[in-house]
Amino acid sequence: MLRSAYWPFFLLLSSMCLVVLLIGRLRIPPFIALIIAALFVGLLTPDLPLLTGQTWLNTALELPLVEFGTMAGKIAWVIALAAVIGVAMLESGGAQRIVHDLLRYLGEGKAAFALLLCGFILSIPVFFDTVFFLLIPLGIALARKTGKDYLWYVLAIGGGAVINHSIVPPTPGPLIMAETLGLDLGFVILTGLVAGLIPSAMVWTIGRRINRRMPLPVRTDVGVDNLVLVLPGLLPSLTPIFLPVVLIGSSSMITLVSDTIPPWVVFLGNKNIAMGLGAFAAVVLLAKGRGLGREALWQRVSKPLEVAGVIILITGAGGAYGAMIGHTGIGQLIGMLAERFHIHYIPLAWLLAAMFKTAQGSGTVAMIASSSIMLGMLHTGPPLTFHPVYLFLAMGFGSVFISWMNDSAFWVVSRMSGFSEKETLKTWTFLLALIGLIGLLQVMLAAWLFPMQ
Template sequence: MGSFVYSDYWPFAVLLLSVILVVTLITRWRFHPFIALMLSAMFVALLSPALPEVPGQNPVITIIELPMMEFGIMAGKIAWVIALAAVIGTAMMESGAAEQIVNWLLKTLGEKRAATALMISGFILSIPVFVDTVFFLLIPLGITLALKTGRDFVLYVVAIGGGGVITHSIVPPTPGPLIMAETLSLDLGIVIFAGLATGLVPAIAVIVVGKWLNKRLNIPVRVTNSHVTSIPNPPSLMLSVLPIVLPILMISFASTVEAVTGELPDWIAFQGNKNIAMGVGTFVALFLWARGQKLGSNALWQGIAKPLEVGGVIILITSAGGAYGAMIAHSGVGKAISLATEGFQVHYILLAWIIAAVLKIAQGSGTVAMISAAGIMAALVGPEYHLPYHPIYILLAMGFGSLFVSWMNDSGFWVVVRLSGFTEKEGLQTWTFILAIIAVVGLVQILFLSWMFPLI
């Protein structure tokens, strides 16, 4: 046994046992994901014989302290951005900016294309707003439209949910894509652009498959007391989109300049820093909220307390996931996989998708699946491994894999089922099915693009 522990293949056992522990703690014993991930990170440290040495520190203490250090490092990278994203989302809803975007899309596209308008709304709003909140915001509109027209209820639900989960899974600053970008050391501007671009084909698939499901399933509107409450004094459409568009433009501008010129002037680097860009978006969102609702500074700061609390929980979970992923890397799993697959042609894009999908099915949380898979894959996609394509494809594969399959152990499943008035069977036929379609379509697209446009 001792010789096996110190062998090149021991990290596989560490990885397998730690995944089993994460899944068991979350699904069977109902541990909070933050606690489950931190305990699993320490478990990995306990089983890893070759941890980095900390000068002057007892190795036993290192088993506890190293995961805590990795937790702090990841929190330092993502905490500010996630907190501000939560504030932007709340401010946009409270100011009426989110409502303005949705109403403009519905008016522009018309009643016949209402499903497309709802899908685009979900796609856009899920960039700074958590997907559960987007569904809360949009489902009353879907119910109202279905009651008014007497048709297309399934299509509206699928469009809202499908559009929202795409950007939630592959476009920062939502927590999963953000932490994947940090873990793989990828430029955030490139990740945003790639996520938006590769989200288009799955978004089209959402409408196509939604129409097919709508014809196949006859699900009535059972929720009749839902209504849309208009926000007084909403901002103009131009101002409404600024909290989303400004950070994306600032970050993307810096990435584009560096890619085209090979240099990055200090002032462009400063304005394109994710923390600065998100701060500007937050300032605009808060200004619109305070101006529209005539809030004083006290009322405004009290108003952002709740989204900061929600953001704090997300920060804890994602940072704990980062610590777990870092400890997996310290265990030597990257070297172990490299040795085990030497002489074999391993497609790391497919591997990344499968790892995220298995973790998603097992424990339910897409965010946990993404950040855990990122920790595993980070050890495999470093410069020394000479990938035949850009590592952005690995990130996108994990994002799409984290959508396969959403069922009863996923909180998102119950949000959709309860708010839509669906039965559990109807939820499996609609929500679970459309997320599986998005995941598979996304994988096929990524495999094709990595072959046609390797970007190296």
């Protein structure tokens, strides 16, 4: 049975069920659950690539941890720096300055658009739940002042943040997908930002219609007492976000249009250097804004590194699980079936990510696992007729699809907004399902019009 042609499918489905059981039912921490799933897959895969000097059994036990180390080594530094940037911007008041100025320039009548834009911008270096925690008090304050549109504000904040969280590095899922598929990080960042524009516009439009059909009152006591009173300037506030994006993106654009690249461009455009400079700008902003000495400053900086450590463990374990799924040969099998039944790779990539997301709740795990499967298909299947960045985008939008009770973002939105579970399903879950589908259609159309081969 282990040699059956369809054994990889059994391993995929059974390991998914195992992850859902361990995380969803037994409440085992995701890091441990994903490592257990990776070991489970290894012990049931007969044709693992043997490690040097190791037996098959030792390889089945050691290879998941080797893959964990490989993935963690690729993403640990960038994720740690992104965590520093995010927390430094929050504590310095830089994030609040961006929000404050956008609301002031756009006016109260365009508050939903301003909140959407804030979520879209801040989610580049800041994780989704942190962006939501920052912006929801402003949405509540605006709704109390105007007496209307509270649901629209909530959906604008969450929708804008979740899109970039799913398709723009350096957030963990997109970062790992880019590394797995071997894509240039700067090109992926620029492509993700462009690809997020139409879905973000749809968040604004769909959110307004849901709000008209189902207006919800403010029922939560979340306030704005935690806001920094003295805010830094707008340019220093934007620098930690846009400096890495500009450096990495410029290097990628020069690479595309020129055969000779100055060494200093390569150096500054390296993701580790660019993110390091962004983190330095964020730390300087924090030190000046709060008047912190050296000891107090590094105590503040050490806190986000603790959070980043947990994220690195989870994403590294997800990478190990995804890599072990890849070793089963599932990619080759799906590629063969896709070719036989003429299934397009883009909707297939989207479906894999959506299936993983719906089953176990984590968009990051969904992106990691689906990208590993697609990589196996690319190695053995027919050549692509479009740039692989479209597979990246398809999986990112697939990981947005169906946010329900097993998704931590579902509970963040529900509890912080004061919505019941039923109300959150009818609004937040419905919105993200539509955005996932809109993203898929957009990617398929773009791949047809601009294959970039």
